Amino acid sequence: MHLYLDTSHFLSVGLLDDNFKWLHFEHHEKLQHSADIHAQIFEILKKFNVEALDLKSVFLCNGPGSYTGIRLGEGIAQLFELSQIPVYSFHQYEIAKILGVNEGQWVCHAFKKEVFNYFWNDEKVSSELIAADEWVKVTRALYTHQPSGPWESFKPILTTELLRDNPAPIFGHLKNNKIRRESYYFRPLDKEFKRSVV
Structure with missing residues (x-):
């Protein structure tokens, strides 16, 4: 086990x-x-x-x-x-990629009034910390493990559920x-x- x-x-x-x-x-x-x-x-x-x-x-x-x-x-x-x-x-943020999702964005609260963004596609990955009140960037399928946040209106896929x-x-x-x-x-x-x- x-x-x-x-x-x-x-x-x-x-x-x-x-x-x-x-x-x-x-x-x-x-x-x-x-x-x-x-x-x-x-x-x-x-x-x-x-x-x-x-x-x-x-x-x-x-x-x-x-x-x-x-x-x-x-x-x-x-x-x-x-x-x-x-x-x-x-x-x-690796869960969706392990499951074969070739492009996406993962986001979560990063404390200190910041949000962590992680982006991936077939060619590259990148991440950034930005001020929570400036977070509006959704460029691809959205994933998170935190259902509540400024992203909830985008109906993200929960990686905990995946x-x-x-x-x-x-x-x-x-x-x-x-x-x-x-x-x-x-x-x-x-x-x-x-x-x-x-």
């Missing part, structure tokens, strides 16, 4: 069988990551009578997201790696290609900890 974690913004946790089909999947937009993640993992493993050390791998959504949330998920993933359990990780509904091709791709993405914060640490000008 395989564990899935995403603490990058909200809290998602799940358990997959050997064919990458969900045995259990939870997505919480209200829970505090640090208070609940260990209990969530424990309860899921207990429910399916699985010992943590018997997991075949861990899949981690490693951003983009909050510094604290990503650090928490990455820290848990590293504990599994120390126990010789493989960890595969990806970025939320992941929930298509686990086998996503996790199969990550495992077969041994993908282990580094943590992705919205901005470098020197800017992350700089005070916002009000």
Whole structure:
């Protein structure tokens, strides 16, 4: 069995069988990551009578997201790696591309009154941080993992739902290609900890 974690913004946790089909999947937009993640993992493993050390791998959504949330998920993933359990990780904006979408735009809140935009097509990828009150740019199919925001009138496709509904091709791709993405914060640490000008 395989564990899935995403603490990058909200809290998602799940358990997959050997064919990458969900045995259990939870997505919480209200829970505090640090208070609940260990209990969530424990309860899921207990429910399916699985010992943590018997997991075949861990899949981690490693951003983009909050510094604290990503650090928490990455820290848990590293504990599994120390126990010789493989960890595969990806970025939320890669989900649609893994599923074969050749062109799109992924957007989310980036804190500090900014919005993160990620664009991709067959030829290139690019990303930018822009002021939230200036966000109006939709140039292609729109994806996000945050249903509310200045983009909600564009009816974006939720990548959390894509992941929930298509686990086998996503996790199969990550495992077969041994993908282990580094943590992705919205901005470098020197800017992350700089005070916002009000």
